[in-house]
Amino acid sequence: DTAVxxxxxxxxxxxxxxxxxxxxxxxGHDTMYWYKQDSKKFLKIMxxxxxxxxxxxxxxxxxxxxxxxxxxxxxxxxxxLELGDSAVYFCASSQGLRSYTFGSGTRLTVV
Amino acid sequence: xxxxxxxxxxxxxEGRAANLPCNHSTISGNEYVYWYRQIxxxxxxxxxxxxxNNETNEMASLIITEDRKSSTLILPHATLRxxxxxxxxxxxGGSQGNLIFGKGTKLSVKP
Numbered sequence: 001d002t003a004v005x006x007x008x009x010x011x012x013x014x015x016x017x018x019x020x021x022x023x024x025x026x027x028g029h030d031t032m033y034w035y036k037q038d039s040k041k042f043l044k045i046m047x048x049x050x051x052x053x054x055x056x057x058x059x060x061x062x063x064x065x066x067x068x069x070x071x072x073x074x075x076x077x078x079x080x081l082e083l084g085d086s087a088v089y090f091c092a093s094s095q096g097l098r099s100y101t102f103g104s105g106t107r108l109t110v111v
Numbered sequence: 112x113x114x115x116x117x118x119x120x121x122x123x124x125e126g127r128a129a130n131l132p133c134n135h136s137t138i139s140g141n142e143y144v145y146w147y148r149q150i151x152x153x154x155x156x157x158x159x160x161x162x163x164n165n166e167t168n169e170m171a172s173l174i175i176t177e178d179r180k181s182s183t184l185i186l187p188h189a190t191l192r193x194x195x196x197x198x199x200x201x202x203x204g205g206s207q208g209n210l211i212f213g214k215g216t217k218l219s220v221k222p
Contacts, residue, residue, distance in 0.1 A: 035212075041196070042214065094210075099157070100210050102155050104153060
């Protein structure tokens, strides 16, 4: 069983579209995250979600909205996609900093 | 979170020890040093962490200087599969803490 699984693995879409990336963890962790890794390979945290409390990174445009139906799932919805949104998006979960477990990433390409 | 400084890249011969330095001169007394690595296209992976004592696990050893201003991650017998970007992160480690990545060190293990 994959500990943190995200789908899809690849996503190619046109500018202006709305898309979602799904993430599920089976580790029983309380906290889940979305990270963005751009073409320069810099990993930036976007959101963390702990026990229904959402912590938003102020640099993230409001076109990005995380949704957590329960503790094991954290989905990322993106409205009005732009070329600059092209990146690899990683979902992660943790129970403290030592136990971060990352998914395998979703490579989003906006054309 | 304390700022960390790492060399952008390092080379190591296969089978030799890889010693990756990290400077964290502004680390506070309750901040831990964490090491993660990201192998190409995969999500980051936890390696090891420590507060002030040296630590060892099945993956690596962590040597922290007595003044805690710097540390060294040691991979005792580097293999080609250890080629990755290695991140040193200083954080207090609480359950609500977020893992904030810097630029890391790109380690290339060569045959």
